[in-house]
Every structure is written in structure tokens, then in C-alpha cells.
Amino acid sequence: MMGRVQNKVVLLTGAAGGVAKEAAAMLAREGATVVLADIDETAGQSAARQIGESATFLRLDVSSEADWQDALSKVVARFGRLDALVNSAAICRSESIEETSLELFRTVSRINAEGTFLGCKHAIAQMKTNGGGSIVNLSSTAALAGHTGLCAYSASKGAVSALTRNVAAHCRAHGYRIRCNSIHPAGIRTAMSEKMLAGVDEKFVNFDLNPQSGVCEPHDVAHLILFLVSDESRFISGAELRVDNAMLTSVG
Numbered sequence: 001m002m003g004r005v006q007n008k009v010v011l012l013t014g015a016a017g018g019v020a021k022e023a024a025a026m027l028a029r030e031g032a033t034v035v036l037a038d039i040d041e042t043a044g045q046s047a048a049r050q051i052g053e054s055a056t057f058l059r060l061d062v063s064s065e066a067d068w069q070d071a072l073s074k075v076v077a078r079f080g081r082l083d084a085l086v087n088s089a090a091i092c093r094s095e096s097i098e099e100t101s102l103e104l105f106r107t108v109s110r111i112n113a114e115g116t117f118l119g120c121k122h123a124i125a126q127m128k129t130n131g132g133g134s135i136v137n138l139s140s141t142a143a144l145a146g147h148t149g150l151c152a153y154s155a156s157k158g159a160v161s162a163l164t165r166n167v168a169a170h171c172r173a174h175g176y177r178i179r180c181n182s183i184h185p186a187g188i189r190t191a192m193s194e195k196m197l198a199g200v201d202e203k204f205v206n207f208d209l210n211p212q213s214g215v216c217e218p219h220d221v222a223h224l225i226l227f228l229v230s231d232e233s234r235f236i237s238g239a240e241l242r243v244d245n246a247m248l249t250s251v252g
Contacts, residue, residue: 003031004230009079011035011071013062013119014089016043019138019185022218023086023225028054030226035075037062038089062089062115068122081130084229085123087116087160088138097151105152112156113163120167124178132177136228137164138221139182141244161240168238179237181228185221186244216243 010027012020015036024034028051036051037060038044048057058074061067075082090112093104116137127133142150143157164182171178221243227233228241242248 003029004226004232005084006031008032008083008229009035009075009081010084010086010229011037011058011075011082011123012086012088013037013060013115016040016047018088019218019221019225020086020088021047023088023222024055025051026219026222026226027229028052030230032084032229033079035071035079037071060089062087062119063110065118065122068118072122072126076126082123082126082133083130084134084136085119085127086136086138086225086229087119089115090138090156092150092153094149094153095151096149100151105155108152109156109159112153113159116160117163120163120180124167124171124176127178128171128174128176133179134229134233135164135167135178135180136225137161137180137182139164139184139240141184141186141242141248143182144184144240144242145248164240165238172237179228179233181233181236181239181241183221183224183228184240184242184244185216186242186247187216216245 005027010032012024012034014020015024016038024036028034034055035058036044036048036055037058039061041059044057048055058071060071072082091108093108095104120135123135137160139160140157142154143161147154161182164180167180171180224241224243
């Protein structure tokens, strides 16, 4: 029986852990060839080994255009095509606007916003040669609401959200058959978020105990990534898809 993403070649950034690692494993189980990209070579290679023969690792600093060009050239040289890109690599700092230095703001933007821009730009160049593809950008509810204390992160994820709409419109206008969508979790239980959740009572961050929790698990987002990579979502592009348990919808 064919998988939902059978024979697709998918590159995922930030895939040494967290959401991208979970998504890579899920995509591989559904028939994809997955390329796990990360700056952490040890963890990235380990993640690829855990997934198996359908997974490979590439070192990629998403803030480096040369790294992007090299990585995508290697993917196409080895597998012949690129069908999907998942831009998941990110850093998060919790400083408020008053606490955020210009240096910190630029650092977060360079990884989160510029890294996603470079991925989209160079993925389009590859995907349009093989008849289309899907780009999935990991944004955040911080891009849609004023989360206090996440100044640089909110701004960078807001840029990701706006960029996604621009990419979707551009590809539609040029007939590239490349879809681009953004995912907006309210918070994901990953290593990156552990420091932010330190000291918070488990009942406030565990959905099983508290239906009002704003924290989801990596597999909750990975399932949506799988859908957006698959042809099941062929008519969905430019969408902002929240994974937040109605957090932004609720007023009470």
C-alpha cells in the first residue's frame, strides 16, 4: 500500500530534534525520502540513523546563503528533485521590547526570518524545475498576538507569516504549482521551550490534564506538516494554520 507522501523528497531544517525530527520520522513512515538538516551534526546524524535508510543528514546553517545553495545542490544531485521544504529551524528568546538589544533582535531575525527567506528563495528555484512542490514554514501564534516578553521572536515569526503569503502569491502568479503555508503553534513541548516552561506547574502545560493548555506536543504539529507536504492539501496555499487549542479564539 502506497504511503501518503510516497517517493517525495523532503528537506527539513532544525531536524536534529523537536518538531522537524518528529515530522521527518512521520514522513519517512509514509514513504518519503527525508533529508534532515541542522547545524548540530552529532544530533542530526543520530536522528537520521534512528529513522533509517530513507533518511540522510546534511549540515546546514540556515543563516548562510552559501550553505543553502550547497545543501540544495547536494539534495538534487543525489535524489534528482526536491518536492518539499519544511522551514523549522529557529531560536527563541523571551526578552521584552525594553530588554531586547539590537544585537539580539538581529540574531533572532537572522535565524528565524532570514533563514526562512533563504530556504524559500532557493527551494523555489529547484522546485519549479520539477513541476512544483510544497513549502511549510513554522511560524507561531506569537506572530498573530502580542505575547509579552517575546519581542524579537514575535517580530521574526511575523516576518515568516508575511513572507509565506508573499511566496504563495508569487508562485501562483507565475504558475509554478508551488504551495506555501505557515503553521502557528501556541507553544510546543521541545528542548527549546523547556527553559521557558521551567517552574511552571505541569497542570498548566499538559493538555491531558488541562484542556486549556497552550502547549502542544511535536506530533500534533508533525501531523499537519505531513498533510501540507502531501497532495491531499493540493489546493491549500497562503494559509495560516493555527495549532493552538483555540487559544487565540478564546476570550474567557
